[in-house]
Amino acid sequence: MKIGLFFGSFNPIHIGHLIIADIMQDQTDLDEVWFVVSPQNPLKSSKSLLHEFDRLRMVELATADHYKFRVVDVEFHMPRPSYTVDTLAYLSDRYPQYDFKLILGGDNLNHFHKWKNSTEILAHYGLYVYPRPGNNKVIENENIKYIDSPLLDISATFIRNTIKKGGSVKYLLHPDVVDYIRDKKLYE
Numbered sequence: 001m002k003i004g005l006f007f008g009s010f011n012p013i014h015i016g017h018l019i020i021a022d023i024m025q026d027q028t029d030l031d032e033v034w035f036v037v038s039p040q041n042p043l044k045s046s047k048s049l050l051h052e053f054d055r056l057r058m059v060e061l062a063t064a065d066h067y068k069f070r071v072v073d074v075e076f077h078m079p080r081p082s083y084t085v086d087t088l089a090y091l092s093d094r095y096p097q098y099d100f101k102l103i104l105g106g107d108n109l110n111h112f113h114k115w116k117n118s119t120e121i122l123a124h125y126g127l128y129v130y131p132r133p134g135n136n137k138v139i140e141n142e143n144i145k146y147i148d149s150p151l152l153d154i155s156a157t158f159i160r161n162t163i164k165k166g167g168s169v170k171y172l173l174h175p176d177v178v179d180y181i182r183d184k185k186l187y188e
């Protein structure tokens with residue numbers, strides 16, 4: 001079975017993530033998509049990060065109604081920051097029966113060469129890249145698959161900023177995530 005690992009900070013998870021994951025399982029050879037919630041991206045500041053348990057809970061809520069989605073919290077039990085190569089090694093060891101691929105937004109491909117052991121990741125796992133508005137670097141490599149699908153101009157940054165200004169994000173988030181943010185007063 002081929003599994004697409006969708007690594008992310010998910011701060012918070014938005015409909016862009018859900019659309020990407022759904023298209024990946026529907027229009028590629030990936031059988032399932034596993035959302036791997038990262039406590040701390042090595043290349044991002046932790047300044048505006050919500051607590052990792054809140055981010056994990058929102059990913060669980062948003063993905064619960066899709067039978068091909070699964071949520072993985074292994075990085076919560078691993079050293080920080082969250083180096084993807086180490087998580088991949090751990091998952092491959094634990095699930096030798098699965099063929100793991102990485103799902104990335106096009107923006108992340110621009111910085112991919114700065115990731116720990118990026119060459120090894122590319123050689124051993126391969127990437128499925130979803131385009132993102134802005135600069136999408138194209139690297140010619142047989143282990144990178146580019147998905148031709150609608151651009152989604154949605155980001156967690158825009159959502160955080162809109163909520164902080166009191167604006168509506170009702171249709172940018174899963175309804176259960178909207179309720180969770182409101183009930184836990186995450187941005188107040």
Ligand SMILES: Nc1ncnc2c1ncn2[C@@H]1O[C@H](COP(=O)(O)OP(=O)(O)OP(=O)(O)O)[C@@H](O)[C@H]1O
Pocket residue numbers: 007008009010011016017020103104105106107108130131132133152153154155156157158
């Ligand atoms: N609209 C989008 N189009 C394509 N890829 C996306 C989109 N939103 C997120 N991704 C990809 O999803 C993964 C997880 O992204 P992340 O959780 O950082 O969301 P984000 O919206 O980029 O957040 P932030 O605005 O806080 O940086 C990354 O690989 C990112 O490139």
Ligand SMILES: O=C(O)c1ccc[n+]([C@@H]2O[C@H](COP(=O)([O-])O)[C@@H](O)[C@H]2O)c1
Pocket residue numbers: 007008009010036037038040041042043044082083084085108114115116
């Ligand atoms: O392993 C690395 O060196 C590395 C460098 C930058 C980002 N990542 C991972 O890439 C994933 C996407 O990050 P983000 O913050 O854009 O959602 C997340 O799981 C990060 O831990 C990993």
